[in-house]
Amino acid sequence: MDRIRIVGGNKLNGSIQISGAKNAALPLMIAGLLTEETLILDNVPRLADVAQLQRILGNHGVDITSVGKRSGDREYQGQTLHISAANIIDTKAPYDLVSRMRASFWVIAPLVARMHEAQVSLPGGCAIGTRPVDLLIMALEKLGAELSIDGGYVIARAPGGLKGANIDFPKVTVSGTHVALMAATLAKGTTVITNAACEPEIVDVADCLNKMGARVSGAGTPRILVEGVSKLHGARHTVLPDRIETGTYAMAVAMTGGDVQLIGAQPQLLQSALDVLTEAGADITVNNEGIRVARNGAGIGPVKVSTAPFPGFPTDLQAQLMALMACAKGSSQITETIFENRFMHVQELARFGARISLDGETATIDGIAKLRGAPVMATDLRASVSLVIAGLAAEGETMVNRVYHLDRGFERLEEKLSACGASIQRISD
Structure with missing residues (x-):
């Protein structure tokens, strides 16, 4: 199993090309099931989760071809996928495939919308809490699907097709919004989704669906309107x-100091996080190429943050911020409001010497002058990268074990960091 070895203390200087968003690429690939024509997706990141979803879609009879680099392509430019679901040969998504990635459960929406039936395994457990699928099932039932659970599978049928409905989510749910949005595109009549998630990835999927002939308005607000159409066609779309x-x-x-240009980054997608970084003492500059981040000389200041749905501070950056605050001058507080059990990185950060105390869903971090390198273990995707950030600034050597978590969500992490001067390398046993 691969490990990542880091020798800390180097400042980061240079540029990093930002990859396409995993959390948009996965539902966009699944949306390819909605049409018999070809959906072409550009800027798809090369990640373990993307490869796994290709296997899952292939099981349904979807043909996916990946187009390689073209002359003139920049380094790290994403791949182009041609997704053709002309002949769906199987509407069953088996446990051994779905259990490895929660988002794969979402195939239930386009399958029942287009084929009027689906049999999808309940997803496996997740390290960061239960993350149940009850709201996804509720959305499909509102649209007229008949659902039952048998032997660990959700069986959905809509003999006459789905019908437009009002779907009011009791709490904001990104996965529920994706499922409702995809299913409603082919439903007869109008669907209104209220208390919808406002994340940029929802907007990206809605933009792609509209290119495919869907009639979606209001994505990015808590109220999305979908006027159903009888069929969708192919399209070409670039992942944000x-x-x-x-x-x-x-x-x-x-964390490390230095000056790095993040090429292709869009500030409006994470303004709350950039505001927090500015408060902590980083210099953030928006320019034509993306975002430039620098910290030269000044120390890291403490912050107080609560995670929240978009446009609030993202739960997926909580672990990384905690690593940063471990070296702040003073005491910081981070409150996690989205997922339970999302503080598993605390014990691993403590191995660097970080001083973190937990009280329910709030972590208090008392900054120290210097972290010390240590052997650590990744527990989930975002937690694992917080250990990399800590290792970059720590004295001595850090060994991050179980890095397959990183490969699920970060494309060529060690290559991008080493190109900016980090001493980081992958060790394959």
């Missing part, structure tokens, strides 16, 4: 840049 990757590298620069 990854705001979590952007925020992660911005925090790495704030």
Whole structure:
């Protein structure tokens, strides 16, 4: 199993190309099931989760071809996928595939919308809390699907097709909004989704669906209107840049010092996180190429942050911010409001000497002058990258174990960081 070895203490200087967003690429690939024509997606990141979803879609009979680099392509430019679901040969998504990635459960929406039936395994457990699928099931039932659970599978049927409905989510849910949005595109009549998630990735999926002939308005607000159409056609769409990757590298620069240009980053996708970094003492400049992050000489100031749905501070940047605050001058507080059990990185950060105390959903971080390198273990995707950030600034050597978590969400992490001067390398056993 691969490990990542880091020798800390180097400032980061240079530029990093921001990859396409994993959290948009996955639902966009799933949306390819809605049409028999080809959907072409540009700027798809090369990630373990993307490869796994390709296997899952292939099981349904979807043909996916990946187009390689073209002359003139920049380094790290994403891949182009041609997704053709002309012949869906199987509407069952088996446990051994779905259990490895929660987002794969979302195939239930386009399958029941287009094929009027689906049999999808309940997803496996997740390290960061239960993250149940009850709101996804509720949305499909509102649209007229008949659902039952048998042997760990959700069986959905809509013999006459789905019908437009009012879907009012009791709490904001990104996965529920994706499922309701995709299913409603082919439903007869009008669907109104209220208390919808406002994340940029929802907007990106809605933009792509509209290119495919859907009639979606209001994405990015709490009220989305979908007028159903009888069929969708092919389209070409570019995946938006990854705001979590952007925020992660911005925090790495704030942690180590230096000056890095984040090429292709879009500030409006993570303004709340950039505001927090500015408060902590980083210099953030927006320019034609993206976002430039620098911290030269000044120390890191403490902050007080609560995670919240977009446009609030993202839960997916909480662990990275905690690593940064471990070296702040003073005491910081981070409150996690989205997922339970999302403080598993605290014990690992403590191995660097970080002083963190937990009280329910709030972590208090008392900054220290210098972290010390240590052997640590990744517990989930975002937690694992917080250990990398800590290792970049720590004295001595850090060994991050179980890095397959990183490969799920960060494209060529060690290559991008080493190009900016970090001493970081992957060790394959």
